[in-house]
C-alpha cells in the first residue's frame with residue numbers, strides 16, 4: 001500500500017478484516033506500506049498492521065513476493081505508481097478519482113487493458129458502490145422494479161473548508177488534486193448513479209465556483225485526515241502573509257442527460273454549512289422511486305407505484321438481512337454496519353476477482369469514463385455553462 005493517512009487507514013482496516021469475515025479463495029498478507037516520512041510511516045505500519053515499511057513506492061513494485069499494489073495517495077501520483085505496478089505485473093487497486101487528467105486516465109486504462117491480457121487485474125476505489133443498500137438499489141433498477149428511469153437527483157455535500165482560514169491543503173491545489181469538490185466528491189456521485197441506473201452521462205451543463213480564493217499555506221498538504229486529527233495540515237507559523245491561491249472549485253453543480261433517457265442533477269460542494277459528508281441519491285422511475293442517504297446507510301427508501309393506491313407510500317427497507325448484498329457474513333438481521341464496511345466489501349470483491357481470474361469493477365476503463373464526465377463538467381463551466389457532450393473513451397478496453 002502507498003499512503004497511510006485517511007484512505008490508508010480505511011483500506012488497512014479492510015485488508016485486516018476481509019479474510020476474517022469472508023471465506024475467500026486467497027488470503028491478504030499486509031506486506032509493505034509506503035510513505036514519504038520514515039518516522040511517520042514506521043508508526044503507521046505498526047498501528048495499521050503492516051509487516052514492514054518503506055519510503056520509496058518503487059520497493060513495492062520491485063519486490064517479487066508482492067502481488068497487489070493499493071494506491072492511497074493524492075491524485076498527482078496515481079498514474080505514475082499504477083503504471084509502474086501494472087508494468088511489473090502487480091494487480092492494482094487505485095483510489096478515486098483515477099487520475100488528475102483525462103490524458104493520465106487514458107494511459108492508465110490502456111495499461112490496464114494490456115495487463116489484463118496476462119491476467120493482471122485492476123480496479124478503482126469507488127467504495128460507495130459496495131454499501132449494501134446501494135448495491136440493492138442497483139438490483140431493484142436492474143430487476144425493472146422502478147420501470148423507466150426519468151430522474152436522477154444526486155448531492156454530495158461537505159463543509160470542512162467553510163472557514164476561510166482553513167489552510168491550503170493538497171485537496172485545494174489543482175496540480176495535486178486535479179480538481180476540487182468536483183473530482184473529490186462529485187466523482188463519487190457520478191460513479192454511483194451510473195452504476196445504479198446502468199446508464200451513462202452523455203452531456204452536461206455546469207457551474208463551478210471557488211468562494212475563497214486565497215488561503216493560508218499549510219506545512220504539509222495532507223487534506224481531510226490532517227484536519228481531522230490535527231496532523232499534517234497545520235498553518236505555517238512565521239513571517240509574511242503566507243497565503244496562496246486556491247486553484248480548484250469549491251462547488252460544482254450540473255445538469256446531465258443519461259443515455260437511457262433520464263434527466264439528472266448533481267451537486268457537489270464543500271461549502272454546505274452543517275453537512276459533514278452528506279451523500280444522497282434519489283431515483284424516480286415510471287413504476288417507483290428509491291432513495292439512499294449515506295447518513296442512514298443501512299436503509300433504503302422504496303416507493304412501489306404498482307401497489308394498490310391506498311397502500312402506496314415510501315417504505316423503509318432495513319438492508320441487514322442475510323439475503324441482502326454482502327450481509328450474510330456479518331451480524332444477525334438488524335445489527336447494522338457502517339462506513340468502513342464498504343472498504344471490506346471492496347477488498348472482498350477484489351480478492352475474489354484476482355483469485356478466480358475475473359475482471360473486477362469498476363475497471364480503470366469505467367473510471368476513465370467518470371474522468372471524462374468530470375472533464376466535460378469543467379469545460380462546460382469554463383464556457384458559461386454551455387451544453388457539453390462527454391467525450392467517448394476511445395480506448396481499446398474491453399469493458
Ligand SMILES: NC(=O)c1ccc[n+]([C@@H]2O[C@H](COP(=O)([O-])OP(=O)(O)OC[C@H]3O[C@@H](n4cnc5c(N)ncnc54)[C@H](O)[C@@H]3O)[C@@H](O)[C@H]2O)c1
Nearest residue numbers: 003004005006007035072073074075095096097222223225
Ligand atoms: N473512496 C473514498 O471515499 C475516498 C475518501 C477520501 C479520499 N479518497 C482518495 O484517496 C486518495 C488519498 O486521499 P486521502 O484522503 O487518504 O489523503 P491523505 O492526505 O489523508 O493521505 C495521503 C497519503 O499519501 C501519502 N503520499 C503522498 N504522496 C506520496 C508519494 N509520492 N509517495 C508515497 N506516499 C505519498 C501521504 O504521506 C499520506 O500518507 C485520493 O485519491 C482521494 O481522492 C477516497
